[in-house]
Amino acid sequence: MADIIPNLISEVACLGKGFPCGEDPITLVSLSLACSGLALVMVFYLVHKLKQNERGTDEMNKLSDKIQSGAKAFLVTEYKYLSIFVLLVFAVLVILYSVDPPTGAGNGDRVDGIRAGACFLAGAMLSAGAGWAGMIVATDANVRTTQAADKQGLAVALRVAFTGGAVMGFTVVGLGLLGVSLFFFLMTLNRSGQFLDNATDAETLIAAIDSLASFGFGASSIALFARVAGGIYTKAADVGADLVGKVEMDIPEDDPRNPAVIADNVGDNVGDVAGMGADLFESFVGSIIAAATLANGDPAKVALPFWIAGAGIVASVFGFFAVRTKDGANQRQLMMALHKGVILSSFLVLGLSAIIIWKLFEGDASDEGWKLYACIAIGLIAGILIGQATEYFTSYSFWPTQSITQAGVTGPATVIIQGIGVGMISCVAPVLVIVGTILGCNALSGQYGIAMSAVGMLSTLGVTLATDAYGPIADNAGGIAEMAELEERVRETTDALDALGNTTAATGKGFAIGSAVLTALSLLSAFKDKAAVETVDIGDPVVLSGVLFGAMLPFLFAALTMLSVQKAAGAIIIEVRRQFAQIEGLREGTAEADSDKCVAISTQSSVEEMILPGVYAVLSPLMIGLLIGPKCLTGMLGGAIASGMMLALMMANAGGAWDNSKKYIEIEGACGGKGTTTHKACVVGDTVGDPFKDTSGPSLNILIKLMSMISLTIAPIIRGWEDWQFWYWGFLPIGLAAIATVLVYHYFWKDTQDISAPIEDVIKTEAEDVIKIEAEDVKQVDTPAADVEAPAAEVSAE
Numbered sequence: 183m184a185d186i187i188p189n190l191i192s193e194v195a196c197l198g199k200g201f202p203c204g205e206d207p208i209t210l211v212s213l214s215l216a217c218s219g220l221a222l223v224m225v226f227y228l229v230h231k232l233k234q235n236e237r238g239t240d241e242m243n244k245l246s247d248k249i250q251s252g253a254k255a256f257l258v259t260e261y262k263y264l265s266i267f268v269l270l271v272f273a274v275l276v277i278l279y280s281v282d283p284p285t286g287a288g289n290g291d292r293v294d295g296i297r298a299g300a301c302f303l304a305g306a307m308l309s310a311g312a313g314w315a316g317m318i319v320a321t322d323a324n325v326r327t328t329q330a331a332d333k334q335g336l337a338v339a340l341r342v343a344f345t346g347g348a349v350m351g352f353t354v355v356g357l358g359l360l361g362v363s364l365f366f367f368l369m370t371l372n373r374s375g376q377f378l379d380n381a382t383d384a385e386t387l388i389a390a391i392d393s394l395a396s397f398g399f400g401a402s403s404i405a406l407f408a409r410v411a412g413g414i415y416t417k418a419a420d421v422g423a424d425l426v427g428k429v430e431m432d433i434p435e436d437d438p439r440n441p442a443v444i445a446d447n448v449g450d451n452v453g454d455v456a457g458m459g460a461d462l463f464e465s466f467v468g469s470i471i472a473a474a475t476l477a478n479g480d481p482a483k484v485a486l487p488f489w490i491a492g493a494g495i496v497a498s499v500f501g502f503f504a505v506r507t508k509d510g511a512n513q514r515q516l517m518m519a520l521h522k523g524v525i526l527s528s529f530l531v532l533g534l535s536a537i538i539i540w541k542l543f544e545g546d547a548s549d550e551g552w553k554l555y556a557c558i559a560i561g562l563i564a565g566i567l568i569g570q571a572t573e574y575f576t577s578y579s580f581w582p583t584q585s586i587t588q589a590g591v592t593g594p595a596t597v598i599i600q601g602i603g604v605g606m607i608s609c610v611a612p613v614l615v616i617v618g619t620i621l622g623c624n625a626l627s628g629q630y631g632i633a634m635s636a637v638g639m640l641s642t643l644g645v646t647l648a649t650d651a652y653g654p655i656a657d658n659a660g661g662i663a664e665m666a667e668l669e670e671r672v673r674e675t676t677d678a679l680d681a682l683g684n685t686t687a688a689t690g691k692g693f694a695i696g697s698a699v700l701t702a703l704s705l706l707s708a709f710k711d712k713a714a715v716e717t718v719d720i721g722d723p724v725v726l727s728g729v730l731f732g733a734m735l736p737f738l739f740a741a742l743t744m745l746s747v748q749k750a751a752g753a754i755i756i757e758v759r760r761q762f763a764q765i766e767g768l769r770e771g772t773a774e775a776d777s778d779k780c781v782a783i784s785t786q787s788s789v790e791e792m793i794l795p796g797v798y799a800v801l802s803p804l805m806i807g808l809l810i811g812p813k814c815l816t817g818m819l820g821g822a823i824a825s826g827m828m829l830a831l832m833m834a835n836a837g838g839a840w841d842n843s844k845k846y847i848e849i850e851g852a853c854g855g856k857g858t859t860t861h862k863a864c865v866v867g868d869t870v871g872d873p874f875k876d877t878s879g880p881s882l883n884i885l886i887k888l889m890s891m892i893s894l895t896i897a898p899i900i901r902g903w904e905d906w907q908f909w910y911w912g913f914l915p916i917g918l919a920a921i922a923t924v925l926v927y928h929y930f931w932k933d934t935q936d937i938s939a940p941i942e943d944v945i946k947t948e949a950e951d952v953i954k955i956e957a958e959d960v961k962q963v964d965t966p967a968a969d970v971e972a973p974a975a976e977v978s979a980e
Contacts, residue, residue, distance in 0.1 A: 207390070210485040211363040211697060216494030220646065221356030224499055228349045229319060231491050235342050238329035241425035242668045245444075246325035249658060250447035252781040253317050258764055259785050260411050260792075261310060262948060266406060267796075268306045268773070271403070275299045275396060275895075282899070293372070298396040298895075300979050301365055305400025308361045309463045313408055313456035316350030316651060320455045324447075324658035331659060331675040332668055340516065341506065343659065343683075347652030348502050351644045354497070358466045359491050362397060369393040384479025390475045391484070394713070397893045398471045398705075402888035405460040409884050410743060412457035413877030415788035417747045419780065420872050422754025426487055431762060431769065436664035439768055441761045442754050444777035447661045450654035450670030453876055454687060458694070460676065461884055462647055465697050466491070466640050468887055472704035473633035475894070476711070477625065482542045482551075484629060487637045489542070490558060493534035494527070494641030501527030501645040514579055516682045520649045527642040528562050535559075535638075549629065553632055557623040561635030562642070564619045565693055572692030574741045575604060575683040576838035578846035581878025582608070586843035587852050594866035596841070601839075601867055605836025605874075609828055612692060616699055616827070629707040636700035639693075644980075653683025656940075663935040674849075681845040691834040691880050698883035699827045705890035706819045712897035713812040719818075724905050728806060728817025735802055735818075736826040738879040739795050739885050740833065746791035747873040749931075754785050769840065790930045796921040799885050801915040803892045809912020811905045815893055823886050830882035838876025842866040864904075 221695045235241050280295030316617035323346025331339035369390035395948035423442035427433050436443050477483030501523035535558050542549025575582045582604045660676035698809045710718070718725055757780055767773035775836040807815040853860040 197867035213494040214488035218360035235326040250321035301397040302400040305397035309404040319349040327659035348648035350651035351647035401464040405464040408460040409457040411792035412453035416453035418750030419445035421751040436661040438665040441775035445780040454654040469636040475708040497530035498644030557631040558638035561638030565639035590860040590863035592862040593798035597867035605832040633704035725817035728814035729821035732818035732821030733825040750787035804915035833874040833879030837871035840871030
């Protein structure tokens with residue numbers, strides 16, 4: 183491995199002769215470091231501004247504190263499990279790259295192991311930290327949003343919820359850009375062996391960026407487990423609460439009598455805030471790492487993704503202040519209020535990017551620079567178009583979602599059929615946009631141009647993530663309003679914000695999927711370079727086998743997460759039924775539900791269920807790469823990217839459309855309004871769509887990025903390997919996967935639960951109540967005892 187860098191490049195010179203050629207590495211990331219500092223300052227400002235809003239009544243504060251304590255308990259439990267995984271991988275990377283370092287002459291640079299391990303640890307810790315910070319603020323903003331909706335109206339409530347979401351957005355971009363910029367600089371220090379003392383030497387820059395692949399690996403790992411576990415948690419609680427509460431007990435959504443309501447609201451934060459934050463944190467830093475890797479040591483091209491990301495932070499700050507609306511606004515007006523922030527940020531990024539291109543690419547390099555500017559603009563526009571397409575298919579202001587509601591007239595089966603059809607056809611527009619982006623940027627500036635389009639798409643993440651994270655806050659605000667038994671007008675206000683949040687969440691997921699595909703494609707190109715895969719022939723049986731195996735993985739992953747939701751939801755259903763059957767006065771509202779029990783069940787179930795999907799995601803690239811070789815692994819990544827994008831788009835959009843088809847009835851009174859058979863049919867569709875849009879769908883974009891990042895990390899190890907050359911090493915990850923499968927099955931899957939059993943207790947209790955009431959009525963008219971027994975027997979039989 184010691185000869186990788188000399189073979190990789192012979193001589194890389196600056197495109198131009200001016201700035202930044204000859205500059206120190208700290209200069210290359212100076213702007214990004216400054217802008218990351220601005221993002222963190224913005225976070226403190228937003229938190230201060232948020233705390234100026236009132237928290238409401240004691241009952242509202244009690245409910246908010248319960249939600250926050252449940253979210254904290256889940257993340258602490260999850261991070262305890264993940265810390266073991268992180269430390270094990272850290273040790274493996276340190277040992278592996280110390281024994282066989284990828285850089286240096288002679289015996290190589292043994293410090294590479296420490297560098298890879300430190301980058302991995304930093305990526306994991308910053309990703310987890312971003313999710314934790316966002317969750318803490320979101321669980322504080324929910325009650326303030328409820329209070330604003332009660333006392334100040336829709337406009338102020340929107341502003342409060344959006345401020346809470348913006349904390350998540352600026353935390354992710356601030357910590358992400360700070361971490362990747364700082365560790366890039368640190369990785370250029372104390373290089374030895376073949377490297378020159380000049381720190382801007384191309385080989386030094388390449389070696390430093392190679393170490394950053396481990397940073398992305400760490401961020402991807404946390405993102406995957408956080409998204410999977412959070413998604414299982416939130417949808418298990420949601421499905422359990424809906425099926426027992428709405429369907430069996432016929433009580434409203436977020437009714438305080440439902441023991442699973444608190445767990446449901448906790449899930450919104452751990453899944454859609456912490457999980458989504460970790461997801462887009464990885465996309466953000468992954469796009470920068472991919473572009474810098476494909477720069478091949480040119481200082482201007484290395485600096486460009488860092489600077490564009492920094493410019494996006496500045497633009498997002500201005501975009502945040504552009505978001506505002508008026509009281510009484512409808513869904514279109516509310517959506518336009520959020521669009522104003524994104525549109526303003528996008529225009530500012532285009533202007534700032536032009537200045538950056540002019541500064542970095544002077545003289546003979548100017549033509550290349552303006553081609554890259556076009557790629558940045560294409561990526562930015564592509565992100566907006568994907569968001570608009572997703573909004574069309576998931577907002578109830580448009581025909582696709584309305585058609586699902588209309589299909590509910592004939593029952594839940596047609597709701598599901600129509601929803602799946604809408605989800606499938608919704609893939610067309612995003613795919614055309616992504617294909618056009620890839621072809622256009624490839625024609626302009628090759629693989630590096632494609633990577634810069636991903637950076638451009640994610641440059642306004644500060645404000646786009648704010649519009650996404652706003653949704654769970656609005657959802658929680660509605661739950662608190664219902665549980666605190668506030669006036670109906672408050673719930674109407676929060677429902678309007680929640681419906682908007684469903685659309686922005688779906689839009690955010692579409693945006694995340696699109697950016698994930700571009701990022702994964704760039705990482706795939708970087709992997710090919712690092713692993714010395716010169717040509718990939720799709721007709722080669724080895725490559726085609728990899729494509730088929732990779733195309734299967736998203737379906738396996740989605741299946742495991744869907745089954746996990748069903749299993750975890752079953753445990754919640756059993757507990758909720760038990761409480762309704764055994765806690766006297768719970769159904770009447772005179773007794774309090776034991777919500778802590780449901781929170782504990784959701785936490786334990788989701789952490790257990792995240793293990794197997796995570797193991798398969800991490801080990802699959804190692805199995806194929808070590809067992810067969812880099813060509814087959816290249817095919818596997820290509821197949822996973824293609825099928826993963828289709829499945830993720832279909833599931834996310836279908837789920838969002840199902841959800842808003844129900845909201846269309848509840849808010850607009852369509853098809854007769856609440857309580858009708860059409861409404862109940864759409865509730866079933868919403869229940870099916872919950873794991874689609876919040877568990878399996880969003881997890882797939884992390885899957886393809888994680889596998890690409892792991893492949894890039896191991897590329898120096900398998901560089902130049904022929905097919906089956908060292909096949910025996912492949913049995914190591916295969917054996918680990920087999921052992922994990924057996925253990926998970928034995929401890930978590932072997933003992934199935936009888937979900938139908940506890941309902942008998944509920945039915946028995948109801949029957950006993952009826953018998954008691956009828957018996958008392960009979961006594962009042964002095965009916966003979968023999969006559970009393972007859973109706974009692976009839977009720978028991980029923």
